[in-house]
Each structure stands twice: as structure tokens, then as C-alpha cells.
Amino acid sequence: MDNRIQRFGVSIEPELLKKFDALIEHKGYSNRSEAIRDLIRDYLVEAAWQNTKGLAVGTVTLVYNHHQHELADKLTELQHHYHDQIISVLHVHLDAHNCLEVLVVKGLRESILEIADRLGSIKGVKHCKFVITTTGEDL
Ligand code: NI
Numbered sequence: 001m002d003n004r005i006q007r008f009g010v011s012i013e014p015e016l017l018k019k020f021d022a023l024i025e026h027k028g029y030s031n032r033s034e035a036i037r038d039l040i041r042d043y044l045v046e047a048a049w050q051n052t053k054g055l056a057v058g059t060v061t062l063v064y065n066h067h068q069h070e071l072a073d074k075l076t077e078l079q080h081h082y083h084d085q086i087i088s089v090l091h092v093h094l095d096a097h098n099c100l101e102v103l104v105v106k107g108l109r110e111s112i113l114e115i116a117d118r119l120g121s122i123k124g125v126k127h128c129k130f131v132i133t134t135t136g137e138d139l
Contacts, residue, residue, distance in 0.1 A: 068124035
């Protein structure tokens, strides 16, 4: 396989390109190519994730009020239940009431999705976002 960088042309409306250029400049990209490569990788990871039956890695981000009755206990109990899949937890005390937790999860697709769903549906959790990523081996 030829591993040299390849170039390709893209047809695009000027207005769309203008918005794209403004966004990638704001994000700190030095050129369009790098931004487009990142978008393609993200697209491929997403597609691979949709099809995967095997091992997956990701993060679950939670925001909650720790004063909410029994909430912290429920979260801890659930996290202990999934101790095999939750490989790291970051906890940040955002202010006097609110906590941010980021869990790094690794396991079968179904089981880590289940963790995100169960944590996110606990009463008092204000926000729960699951992001799938890749081990990087296939990119
Ligand atoms: Ni806290």
C-alpha cells in the first residue's frame, strides 16, 4: 500500500467554507488539512463504534448536586458494581453544591453503554454525556 500523503479536491459552497475556516481558526488549527483529517478520524471512530461488538473505551461525564438526598451514595454504589469496567474516576468540586465526575470506562460496548445509561438516569444527575473513543490502534 502506498503510504504517501494524498491530496484531493473538495467542492464546497463559499458560505460553508467561510464558517468552517472561522471555526477552525478559533479552534487553533493552522490549516484546513489538519482539521479535515481530525473530522475524518472522528467520523471513522463513530462509524466503528456503531458497528463494534467487541471492546470499547470511552468517558462518562456527570454533573450533579451532592446535596441531593442519597445521590452520592447511589452513584458510588453503582460505580462499585461496575468496578471491572470503570478504570479511572476524576472528581472535581465545581462549587459549594455541584460536582463534576469523569469516568474512564473500558469493556464490551453494551456494558459500558449500560453504565452511562444507569448513571445518567439517577435522579438529581443534571447532565450525563457518554463519549466513545478508540484505543488508537486502527487510526
Ligand atoms: Ni464534589
